[in-house]
Amino acid sequence: MTITTRALSKLQYFFEIKVGQIKDNEHYQKLLAMPPLKRWGTVAALFVLSQLVVFAVLYLIFGKTVVIGFFASIVAGLATGVGALPALFFKNISRNLFNSLLGAAAGVMLAATAFSLLVPGISYGNLVWSGKGIYIVSLGMLVGAAFLHYADRQLPHVHFDSLSEEHLSSLKKVWLFIIAITIHNFPEGMSVGVSFGSGELKNGIVLAIAIALQNIPEGLAVALPLVGLGYNKWKAIGIATLTGLVEPVGGLLGITAVTLFQPILPIAMGFAAGAMLFVISEEIIPETHSNGRSRFATFALMIGFIVMMILDNLLA
Secondary structure (H helix, E strand, O other), rough: OOHHHHHHHHHHHHHHHHHHHHHHHHHHHHHOOOOHHHHHHHHHHHHHHHHHHHHHHHHHHHOOOHHHHHHHHHHHHHHHHHHHHHHHHOOOHHHHHHHHHHHHHHHHHHHHHHHHHHHHHHHHHHOOOOOOHHHHHHHHHHHHHHHHHHHHHHHHEEEEEEEHHHHOOOHHHHHHHHHHHHHHOOOOOHHHHHHHHHOOOOHHHHHHHHHHHHHHHHHHHHHHHHOOOOHHHHHHHHHHHHHHOOOOHHHHHHHHHHHHHHHHHHHHHHHHHHHHHHHHHHHHHHHHHHOOOOOOHHHHHHHHHHHHHHHHHHHO
16 A cells, blocks of 8 residues: 555545534534425525635635636536536437547647647746747646656546446446546646636636536546446436536646746646646547547547637637
């Protein structure tokens, strides 16, 4: 057992204790005793109130751009829940359709990485280190890819293409797959935050749209196996949504870091681009080719890339 795995086990134990304490809390018991409509209305009101406080604090400390960036990362994360909604009506979907959705997501992410992270990252790098922007961003890319490689090696999980029908009978492997999705959502959220941190709202908006579109098939990939295992459909959608809500954490970290320390912006944009390219190459594209029928996914990738390229140009 590695140091990282032991640390995660301790963290899991800590959270289990805290969850138990929350369930024993009298306020939580009162909440559960409410009628379902009133209970969910109360939860929604508390959530909105907490977000208003967070946004107000961010606005006072960092200004409007950070608030917009954090909101965009929340919306992108919630797209995971939107993508999970078909699980209410289906237990599975056509493999060609799913591969096409993933292929389009890969194309969208590739275009967003190129036009909203790498190109502006090189420009900012040239401003900070004259003529050396390309090298600074390249270094950041390698660090970003190495970071995800390390996370993949240290944190136990399975990959997209390991989730076959035989695995659906194993609750543990499905949950390991969910961990994989959650791990990869963090740098995606960070890339949105870093892009907004550059001060260019257009790049941030384009990237947030790209991440949101990419999260839709991911949400479906999380929810459908859980429904297949007998989970309540709404609970499966809730779990899928939670995997996406790690993105605002990464988004907030990215945008505040580059806002406070502008010189690290080119490196941060390269880091985010490298992490996203790692996810595309390591997870998404292999999944679309895993069953030998890749032509739909290939054309979908090209269409996704073109759509995102056009969108980037329209918002220029």
